Every structure is written in C-alpha cells, then in structure tokens.
Amino acid sequence: MRLVLHVWRQKGRDDAGRFVTYPAADVSPDMSFLEMLDVVNEELILKGEDPIAFDHDCREGICGACGMVINGRPHGPRDRTTTCQLHMRSFRDGDELWIEPWRARAFPVLRDLVVDRSALDRIIAAGGFISAPIGSAPDANAIPIRKESADLSMDAAQCIGCGACVAACPNASAMLFTAAKISHLGLLPQGQPERNERARTMVARMDAEGFGSCTNHEECEAACPKGISVAFIARMNADFVRARLTEGRRVARAGEGGSG
C-alpha cells in the first residue's frame, strides 16, 4: 500500500505548529498504525530529520498512552480500537491521512502528537479512590457483591485514560472519563462512604482543569476504545446532585459538635 500522510509537527508547547506531508510507501496491511509511523520515522532519522514524536507504550490497547486524531476521528476509523491496535488493513491504497494530536485546552501539545494529559491524573487525585490504607482490609469475601453490580462496575473501570473522549467532544469535556471512575467506585459497596464527596471533588477538579461541559453529543462514547457508555454520565450527574443536596446537612452535623 502507498499512503500520503499529513502530520502535525510542532517543536514545543509555544511553537505554532503546522502540517507536513510525508509519503508512506511500502505499507503492509498487517502493520499496526504505529508500526507504519515507525517505518516513516526510521526514514526520517536516516535523512537527519527529527522523527515524529508520539506517545505509545504497551501497543496492545491497554496502557492508554497512544492516541492521535486520524482524519478527524480520535484513534482512527475503527470502532472500539486504540491507535496501536488499528491495523493498516483498515485503510485503502492511495489514502490520504491527516494525523493530529488530541486538541483540548486542558491537553497542551508538548511536541508533534504528544500532549500533556496530567489533568486526568489530577482529577483522580481529587477523589478517584477509596481510602483504604494498606493493611486495613477485611476478608475479601466478607462483603458479597451482586454479580450485576460487579460487572457494571467493571464496565466503567475498563477506562484506559487515553483522553479520546476529550478529543472527540466539541466542548473538550472530560465527563466520560470522570463519570467512569465515579461509577466504577460508586457501584461497589466499598465505594459508598466517600461516594458523595468523590462526585463533588472530582467534578470540581474537572472544571478547574479547563475541561468543558457535556451537552449530550455522545461523541465520547463513539470514540472510546473501550466502548464506555454515556449512561455513566447520568450516574455521575445523579451522584453530583445528591452530593450538593447533602452538602449542607454534612456541614450542619459537623457544626453540632460531632463525636468528639
């Protein structure tokens, strides 16, 4: 296969950036998309040019490091597939591909296709956890969990944190990412004590990081390589509303003197 690539090149955070066109000859349909870029990069290095920088690591669709917008779609044309798991057989000989980084105010471009997604880590640090210090756990079978709840929790927990949902959203919202974590933990009995607080602090952090709001385009679900459902956003909204309603009560109780 022969392809023409228009790749976003940007030296650093403050550089303006532009598309540069590269031919990719001799592409095998068995190559992954990143392997195709590897071959292009090898040629660039031999010509003394800087290779195209892109994030990648496990190359088996689970670490969430890779991700680029290919012809306008995060992770490219195949549903529920990360860029590393996208194979060139999904394209046709002679195709022209426009390859860009995730675009969002909260994800500044560091170089070429590499963006800074640390905002997602900060959302987790704000409340995306269960406070169970190491060594404090009861027997794992002491708390039975309905299989349906565990399975639904796992559906949400599959999120790989790649950020495609943000890149796909016209508002660059991180609500699917945040909702997936809130739902994963909120569907488990272990996650109940901090459930309200979690929704409140994570949503606040998400807003502070400069992500937009959800206006129900559902592009996030379409782009998500793990097929995480927007129904989790409804769940998050419910938790958030309850958190806001109970917030006052919590303060009042604390004001009553507490347990001493």
Next chain:
Amino acid sequence: MNLDAKIPSGPLVEKWSRHQFELKLVNPANKRKYSVIMVGSGLAGAGGAASLAELGYEVKCFCYQDSPRRAHSIAAQGGINAAKNYHNDGDSVFRLFYDTVKGGDFRSREANVHRLAEVSVNIIDQCAALGVPFAREYGGLLDNRSFGGAQVSRTFYARGQTGQQLLLGAYQALERQIGLGKVQMFPRHEMQELVVVDGRARGIVVRDLVSGEIETHLADAVCLATGGYGNVFYLSTNAKGCNTTAIWRAYRQGAGFANPCFTQIHPTCIPVTGEHQSKLTLMSESLRNDGRIWVPKRAGDTRSPAEIPEDERDYYLERKYPSYGNLAPRDISSRAAKQVCDEGRGVGPGGQGVYLDFAEAIGRLGEDAIREKYGNLFEMYERITAEDPYQVPMRIYPASHYTMGGLWVDYNLMSTIPGLFVLGEANFSDHGANRLGASALMQGLADGYFILPYTIGDYLASTPRTPVPEGHAAVRAAEASVRERTARLLAIQGKRTPTSFYRELGRLLWEDCGMERNRAGLERALGRIPELRDEFWHDVTVTGEAGELNQSLELAGRVADFLELGELLCRDALTREESCGGHFREEYQTEDGEAKRNDERFCHVAVWEYAGDDRTPLRHEEPLSYDAVHLATRSYK
C-alpha cells in the same frame, strides 16, 4: 560481595512473623523526617510508594510514562494467585509455596517464597477494599480460575484485565497520597544514574523527558521497581518503553545482578507477521483453561485447520503431559511448541505457530460462556490478525515475556548496595528459574504493599541520618557522567538508527540465547555482542538535541544498556551448565527432552559483580538449601 540473604532463623512458617517483630521501627513522629525515592509506578512501585506515604514517609515517585497509571503491570491479563482456598479444593499457603518452588525448578529461596504465599491472602483483601472489581459468582463471592502449573483454582481475576484493575487500585492509592501532598510525582522522568555516597544509595540522576533537563534527587533510601529486561530480545510482550537502564546503572554502581539467564518465554503470543513487527502481544495463559493446543501430525500439512480431521491432529501437550495437559508450565509449553515447529509441523505463514482451539469448549459450554470469560481477549486477537477465533483456532507462538533474573536482594529486598531496595520484577527473588502464571502480580503487590514498608523501616531506623552536602563529589560525578553520555550519543552522527542496532541485538539473542541454548551459540553471541556494541558507539545516529523532548535519544540510551546486558545474559547462560526452568541448555537434557538440572553444581543463585568496562564481571554464588521441599525432578506428566 556480601551475599548474606539475612534469612530469619526459626521454622519456615514462623520466619516472616518473627522477622516482622524483630525489625526495628521508625517512630511515627519521625517518619516524616525520612525521604524515600521510588523509581517505577507499576504494582510494586505504586503500591510501595502509596504504602510508604501512608506510613508517613516523604516519598518521591518517578516514571518514564506520562502517567503512573500506564506502567506495564497494566497489561497483565489473566489473574493473581492467592491461597484463599475459597473453592475448598485443597489449596493452602503451603501448597502455593510448594507449587511456586517446584514451578521455579528449585532455584528460588524457600523463605522468600513462603512469605509470598503467606501474604498472598492479604493482597486479595486489600485489592477488594481498594475497589478492584474482581469477577464474582452469582452469590456475590469471588470467582477463581485455574492457571498453569497448579491443580487447584486459586487465580482471582477481573475479566481479561486483571493487571489493569490491580494497577488502577494501586495507582488510585498513590494518587490519593499525591493529592494529600505526601508523594511528589515525577512523570516523564527517566532515571539515568544512581547516586552512591559513602557506600550507600542516596539518590538518583534523572532526565526530564520533556525539557531534557538533568536533575538530581537525594533521599535516605532509593527503591527501584522498574520491571524486567525482557525487551533485551527486541520483540517481547513488554511495553515498548520497558528497559533495563535503572537496574543496569545500579549494577554498574555495584549492585549484584542475579541469574540474568533466567528469562521466561511465554507460550501463547500472537505470531510475528513481518520485519515491521515492533512488539508481540500475549494471549493470556488463562485461555489454556479452555483452549486445546495442537498441530497437524504430518509435517508440511498446509490444509486449513477445519479440513484436518481429529485423528490427524496432535494435541501434543495433552499427549506428553497427561495430568497437566494444556496447563503445563510456561517453559515446558514454550519448548514443546518450538519442537513441533522445528519438526516442520508449525502452522500459519512461516510455520512459526501452533493452534489454540476453542471449538471443543464452545461446543461444551456455548459461545456465550466463552465470550463471558475471554471476550476481550478474543476481540484483541481479531483486531490484530483479522481472524475470528470463535470460528477458526487462534495461532500462537512463544515470545519473551518476563525475566526471573534481576538485581540480587536479601530477604529485606535490599540489594548489595545498602539503602538500595529492589521490588517486583526488577529483583530476582521469588520465581527461581521459571515463574508460574498469575504470580507476577502477586509478587509485585506483595513487595510493594506488605514487605518493603516493614523492611525499609528497619534500614532507616538503624542508619544514621546524615544529609548529603550540597555539591558532593559523588553527585557531581553522577551528573557529569549522564551529561557526557548524552553528549556522546548525539555526537556520533553515524549511519544506523538505534532501532536497527536494537533489532539486530534482539535477533541474535533470540537465536542464541532464547528458548534453547548451547555452548557454540552462546560463545558466538559473546563474540558478536561486543562488536555490535562497538559498531553502535561508532555508527549510531541520534537526531535532535539534549534539551528537548527527544524520543530518538531516549531509545538510544536504552539500547546502549541492552547492548551491555545482553552480554551478561549470555555469559550467565554459558556458565550455568545445566537446564532448569526457562534456562534450557541443549547439552543438558533427559532422553525424552526434558530439562536436566545439576543440583550438585548449580543449586545456587549466580550473582554477577561489575568489574569495569573492559573486564569480565565476577561471578559469586549464594547457595540454596531446601528443607521443607525435597529437591526433585519436576514432572507434569
């Protein structure tokens, strides 16, 4: 080199609890005065960093990825072992201990392995408490599956993404501590050198992978949880970024490197498709619960699998190992696959593959049941190969997956450099010559959650706290060596890319130091590797500059270290004149082709000491003794 393993006295089952009591404690109010560096954020690193911060230590954690959540523990699929005996099938701490020692072909320490089996039960409890959505039965209790090398169901799992879920549990615990200000996280930072002051590990030199700046971080102790070196083979199931640099730099600073030749080749990976191949993808061993492995009986049979009748198929694992069948341990299964392919009976393009067939299980349990258990793995397979494993058998072939060898540590997880602790796959401690499936996750979390937090306190409490003076000579020297090396790589401006050297090294090691090794091949490799290294330092081309995000420079530095490690790997394989576990020397096998150990000469840990760039490293031995388990020939027949 002092190789006192510091195994506690007393009966095996009491060693760990007695040791925990004997370890010195750091007063809670004093813990915040101690700083600890953790390099790596996988199960061991994130788990350890979170645990230490919860105890009150000041922790700095480093990873090369853009987020700690991306460490390669995330890719583990199948499960995690624990001796819970929830299924009443006869499991116990002693049985898990026994299976692990036997699975490791009697080359691990009894005391370490027993401790691992003991804490395995706490790990499951802890993970459930942290919100890991383990698979459940309809009654709400935890489900289990079986794994290779065991005859009980003791493997806990979360679909085919157990590693991901366990890591996210540890990552979330870590992020909680980051939010509380107890851990300072440094993503996109790569350790380039260890700082040793007055014989103690006191810090690291790192490169900020975004700005290219070289920074030094000092602490009272340094922990490496940087994973294994399976990527030395170029093609492996490891993530592309996995590298040996951290442990290799420590080795060059005096940390002993134990059993480098104990590398694991995993039997069930998706075969190579061409020269462009950049990594290999594992298909979880759990698939061997329901998949049957076979090849055609006749060499050169090119019919499609559906056209090959039952009586012309060779289910070779079931034939050779009737009691374990398709669940024979990894080393045995891998070698058996290579043998049938060498006989010309391999399947798929190039003949480097065997079938893993689910037709029988789908017939017995229905497609839905199989989808429930393995759906995401089947999808992954289909994405990569464009073949539907519900319809046609998977094709699989062995690939480099895990390294049992690593930095030598004592019972307290401390290396031969005082103050340098090594956790998880980066150390050599618990798996002997072969790791059983679902034991890597167990060991990573055991080290991070339940062992290091105790043992590091003993070190800190018994070591005088002395600050490293500003501009100490050792710090300046470490920084200078990092800068000098970077400048050197950029100045060569040769004609070959780092990847071309890397690929050549990998191919050479796979041929001569892979699944089967022999003296002639190893000697050939030992002749060729120094030449290749020399070519690298004269002819590599690295583009860009030091002071910027430069992935070409990152790779070149890692390849340079692999080029050194590869030689040590071959040297260790050559010296160990026996076959055991993942180390198979053709000269040492039984009449029916099984590994033949030599307990007289090699019942020990081989520990290598760096002696200088132009000198052969020194080989030391830590003898192994077996009191609870009798040294026996492994049999899975």
